[in-house]
Amino acid sequence: MFDFSNTKPTVSLNVERKRIEDVVRNKSNCKEDDHVLVQEMNCLEPDCPPKETLIAIFTEGQAPLHFRIHKGLAEITDDDLSNVIPKFPSLPSQ
Numbered sequence: 774m775f776d777f778s779n780t781k782p783t784v785s786l787n788v789e790r791k792r793i794e795d796v797v798r799n800k801s802n803c804k805e806d807d808h809v810l811v812q813e814m815n816c817l818e819p820d821c822p823p824k825e826t827l828i829a830i831f832t833e834g835q836a837p838l839h840f841r842i843h844k845g846l847a848e849i850t851d852d853d854l855s856n857v858i859p860k861f862p863s864l865p866s867q
Contacts, residue, residue: 786813789846793854797828800858807832813846824848828857 793811803809808831816825824845830838840857842849 786846789849793826793828793846793849796851796854797830797858800854801830803830804832811846 790811790813794809797803797811798807798809810827810829810831812827814825814827816822822843826842826844826846826849828840828842832838842853842857844853
């Protein structure tokens with residue numbers, strides 16, 4: 774079970790969320806009207822990492838593409854994102 778009720782995000786978490794969204798958008802060939810979601814979640818289950826980040830791309834007419842990184846937003850590195858982005862299927866060109 775996940776807790777989506779994070780308190781109001783701090784400026785630094787919003788900056789991290791935007792950084793991650795920009796990298797995913799640029800490297801995954803997203804169209805301008807595709808939606809990229811980056812959400813940090815707290816896990817409430819015993820064997821789950823305390824924080825996890827969900828990254829999803831919503832493209833009209835296609836099933837959402839998603840991946841989880843078992844780290845909080847502030848902990849995600851460019852290497853983490855480089856490992857995730859190749860796992861997304863190629864999106865149609867703009």
